[in-house]
Amino acid sequence: MGEELAPAGPQPGLRERKKRETRRRISDIATGLFLTRGFDNVTIADVARTADVSVNTVFNYFKTKEDLFFDRQDEIIEQASREFRGRRPGEGAAALFRRRFFEGLDAGAYWTAFHEGSEAWTQTVRDSPALTARQREIGRRAQDHLADLIAEDTGAGPDDIAPRTAAAMIFAVQTVLIEQIADRKRAGETLQEMREDVYAAAARAFDLLEHGLGDYAARPATGNRTATGN
Structure with a gap:
């Protein structure tokens, strides 16, 4: 495959990149839990504990539990x-x-x-x-x-x-x-x-x-x- 081109326009700053990385990390951890245990058997508290963040932090990035699974x-x-x-x-x-x-x-x-x-x-x-x-x-x-x-x-x-x-x-x-x-x-x-x-x-x-x-x-x-x- 060819080299991926950088998107046009201004690039996000360090703070924005860290927010995106945190969001993706929480979602990836949640998805792993959902696939392993079943969606209905995992709570937001489970996700927060595994991701080593607070429940409020999870909700800062995702409005609902379903959003964690369908993050895209x-x-x-x-x-x-x-x-x-x-x-x-x-x-x-x-x-x-x-x-x-x-x-x-x-x-x-x-x-x-x-x-x-x-x-x-x-x-x-x-x-x-x-x-x-x-x-x-x-x-x-x-x-x-x-x-x-x-x-x-x-x-x-x-x-x-x-x-x-x-x-x-x-x-x-x-x-x-x-x-x-x-x-x-x-x-x-x-x-x-x-x-x-x-x-x-x-x-x-x-x-x-x-x-x-x-x-x-x-x-x-x-x-x-x-x-x-x-």
């Missing part, structure tokens, strides 16, 4: 919109997110679940109603944000259903693929064992997204039947 939720909410803004000339929304999903698989990106340890993360979420609800909220906010951006970019009117439909379909395809990967990981499959199927499933799902359902799942036509008496 703002990034997740912004991700799809940021990618949409950076799409290539002539690249449609479906093609963009197809390309980005395959790039995520290739890189073992955390948001694809196609990486080692993803089963522990997904199981922790599924075991906690609070985390499950927060994950749905994050997904809804990200989807709404993308829909608003699509509407703005395409000049869609307030009654045009297309932007929200497009955003919903994009998120639905990605969610189904990610959940399938997570389920197979939880069942004990290795990344190598499922790799071919994962890529094939992603291609199939995005084909449907790009080209539409059409006559998919149409009921087979019945042949002509000759009436017979009894």
